[in-house]
Amino acid sequence: MNVRIVIRRLAVGPAAGLAWLAWRQHRVAHWTALALAALAAIWGVWQHGQLVGVVESWATNCPHGRALGAEGPSVCDSTPRAVSTVMTAAAAPLRFLPVAVGALLGAPLFAQTLKDRTHRLVWTQSVSRRQWAAAKLCVTGAVTVVAALLITAPVTWWWSTIRHGRTTTGRLGTAWRDTTPQSDWSYLPYTGPAGIAHLLLALATGAAVGLLMRRVLAAVAVSAAVTLALQTGLEKLRPHLLTPTVRRTDGDAFPDRTLNAWHFDQGYTHADGSLTTTSPCPPSTWEALQRCEHTRHITGTYSRDLDPQQFLPLQWIETGICLTATALLAALCLVHVRRMSAR
């Protein structure tokens, strides 16, 4: 055996073999994830049809818009079922999807093999531990990307349909605006590239925790907690990533809300330019209010929003953060696996 030939064959040869092994070792988890994602995708596409249908029928049934009182049929008074399904009921599972991916796909990825002690089977073949770990991360990562695409695509479709519907003119536009909730961009981490990046980050978190802890149950619990903490941290960080637009008025009325903007807050402006969210003046007659505001140096009102065109940049920034963290965690796995003792 010539050493050079061995090395050359090693560079190409084991990639396919390691990929097969990585798939085979976790094929139940992989198939389950893909099957559940496919079911979710079918349901999501069907739900999109329901959503569009229900808003269109709402538009014909309620020509006068949202009926507060007895002006129109009672259906016009309530949020259509499909809308609340899509915007409220689906939000909870979407929020906990990364936790599930981290705990059920990520944590067992290394921990199961280490617990069964079968890692020593692979570590005594002709491949390096690093190649083995990289293959496992790549294969389960690819499964996660496919599953994430299946789930994220219909959710993104709902989201963009709603956002687009709210900006259309005419009766249908009114119907969209009246039936769908005022946007707060809560679906930003569930849609587009961010939806996929969040799940990849959860997978890497679970894998790294599993590799460090070497025990499945403990890794599942810890990775669920860490993923939840990461998601919450990103949620808290999100409003601070881009500079919001502050729109001011000289009058007493708040500025009109921009459609599809992320509304942070609104309040009053002082003469020195500072902002306050609460009015220092108690509700009173118009004259009294004017006098009060004058003495308190309140010169007008403001509203702070992220503009709709900032949605995509914000989503890409969050995607970048998630993918960077994913890469760091994967690198941690590859560095650590070399130093592990397998006794």
Place this chain on the structure above:
Amino acid sequence: MNHPLDPSAAHQHDGPYDSGSYGDDAPGASPALEAVGLGFRGRDEWALRGGDFAVPRGRVVGLVGPNGSGKTALLTVAAGLRPVDAGTLRVLGHAPGTPAVLPRVGVLLQDRPLERGFTVAETLRLGRALNPGWSEAAARAIIDDCDIPPRARVGRLSAGQRTCVALALALGKEPELLLLDEPMADLDPQRRLALTGVLMKRAAEHGTTIVMSSHALSELHLVCDHVLLMARGRVLLADDTEFVEAAHSLMTFTCPDAATPAIPPQMGTVIETRRSGRVLSVLVRFPLTTDGAASTAAPSLEEILLAYLRNPQAAPLIAGRFTAKAPASGSPDPQDRPAR
């Protein structure tokens, strides 16, 4: 029998197991295993400390020692699965577990780690996929020898069958060095014989170095031509069995009364003295004189190994590293080499 011995002559390693003729390294290839100051810790104390020995290429090595003496630890260190705690161990001239040696070392671990959910065929596919020098024929031969259906799940196999599958993986690599941790422990006599035959054939035809730990001391001389004995954190014996056998003599003294006769201090390195009634038998390494001995016999390898195991404080006998004094003339008689 009395063998005046010249230790240097015994270490030229002439004959069919010449160390330089195997492997793809340069001539005068590095030993299969080479330990310098090797140490690793057990649970509380050092399992081995200051281990210095070299296993030449092409040997079939019996790794002997009481439980917990570090046999498994030595094999897992050599397999690259755990780091050393002191010193160095070089495998085929390289650090263990590095890409330069991984493809050249076949490993059978004590607990036979295998994917329980895989079928036997899938396990062989794993070997084929992860080893560039894979020999399907070598692996298949073991599976067929053990009568294992290829479609059987590994998790449903008996312990002996699992050993066969793990051994098939190790041999399928076509390794230059086989590290086997108690390979025969859970095999029935028939398979034990068959697999021993396979291993011996492999060693004879390919010059594969085999290091196997074993508790079956009585069978060791049938299989091994080199012995590595570890006890109480030290390497006590590391040499060819032929030389170890030749180096020791079992002398008996008859004692006229209850008092133990003084053994002449110049007699040689006394490994063990045992008294039964009036007869005192002494195992001596490199005996210089037989004065006063009622009889002198060549001990069996098992007797020698047991003597060292019972007396772990004995002075070590390690190829290339001599502490015992020996006369400078003569050469070792070739002992009766067991038929292989």
